[in-house]
Amino acid sequence: MVYSYPARALIDISALTHNAKLLMQKAPQTRHLGIVKADAYGHGHASIAVALARAGYQAIGVAQIEEALTVRDALDLAGFSDVTLFSWVIPADGTLVATEAIERGIEVAASTAVQVAMLADCANPQNPARLHLKIDTGMSRAGATLEEFPALVEAALASDSLKIVGIWSHLSHADEFSEGGVEATAMQKEVFEAGCKLLSEAGVTDFIRHLGATSVTLWHPELRYDMVRDGIGLYGLTPNPAVATSAELGLMPVMNLVANLMQVKRVVAGATVSYGGTWKAPTDRWLGLVPLGYGDGVPRHASNAAEVSVYSGQRQLRAKVVGRVCMDQFMIDLGPAVDENGQALPPPAVAGDATVLFGNPLKFPNCPSVDDWAKACNTINYEIVTRLGSRVPREYV
DSSP: OOOOSSEEEEEOHHHHHHHHHHHHHHSTTSEEEEEOHHHHHTTOHHHHHHHHHHHTOOEEEEEEHHHHHHHHHHHHHTTOTTSEEEEEEOOTTOHHHHHHHHHTTOEEEESSHHHHHHHHHHOBTTBOEEEEEEBOSSSOSSSBOTTTHHHHHHHHHTOTTEEEEEEEOOOSSTTOOSHHHHHHHHHHHHHHHHHHHHHHHTTOOSOEEEOOOHHHHHHOGGGOTTEEEEOGGGGTOOSOTTTOOHHHHTOOOOEEEEEEOOEEEEEOTTOEETGGGOEEOSSSEEEEEESOOGGGTOOGGGTTTOEEEEEETTEEEEEEEESOOOSSOEEEEEEESBOTTSOBOOOSOOTTOEEEEEOOTTTSTTOOOHHHHHHHTTSOHHHHHHTOOTTSOEEEO
16 A cells, blocks of 8 residues: 555564463463554454454453444454454443343443443344453552442442452552562452452353463463453563563564655754744754654653664665654754764765654664664653554554
8 A cells, every 4th residue: 555644654564473372382281362552553343353363362351331332343354253342431321332242242341230230222132232240459540349240240230230250459569579569469360369259159151351461371370360451461571671672582572653754954053943942952963854753653751862773775774863853853963963073974864764653673674663763752662652642544464
């Protein structure tokens, strides 16, 4: 496909498949749910869901119920109507969309008796909603507390329009191995198992238990239960680079963010760059203009911090982002325009040259990683890829 947009996110399906198989091999005795929430962490939920089904995933998870319906369409069209779909964010006024989801066999979640009642109204005994009850084991996010959980179970069992098929929760410290992190995970495990016992004692005997995400798949065999929810690892990114880098885990980055330089220009020593003049040229310099900005999801925190790789013919160089990132573009320092004797130096790159913000170094040698950008922006790798704007085309390769 030919794109007029001067940047694109190259989504490497072979890397995704590699990561999927690696994660399934890490935990071969449990079921794997492939997470494609938030537009598959910015990679494109429909295409990624189909690719995961082709890689062997029998279950797909997506947070928002609206997204779940789109993913259901894509899976059905590709011939994967047998792949289970699970969704867990349903608005209080979402009866119409929830009804459609339940009719189409999408499994749903509930944390409160009010949600249970709403879902019961959306279903019927002939086609009951397949329900995962969520217990709050210590995240203090969605879910019923252990004290509230018996009432949630009772509410769900009171309706013949509902069928409880799962219990789940979410760990807050699974990627941390400090004393406090290990203690928090152990406490959450204890609460989760107490919830499982309550559900069994209420007469529910056939249900799936799932507590952990990629961190559990990689590092916590004792917490894998019946199913794990593989998320960030599928996209070639580590849950915590302080524990192990993506490369150390054998993961391959899936997203490669590429733009073509719009302009290369010479500025004199002392020239300031971008809004507020936060960067000043130390000597005469060559600057490159990259046609991406915070309107595309490039963080302003990358200003004067992150680096890119520029490929010009057989040459490759690292260049730092200089000045503030703008809405649609940012500038990079391509190097000096004069040598130490004051003689002019040619530009090391030209308009049209490929510039890689982050990607797979096996495909783009010496390019920055998503983790490099996360460190420069004082955030996590999840945010760097997920925030990439929809106007940047995704090209599946």
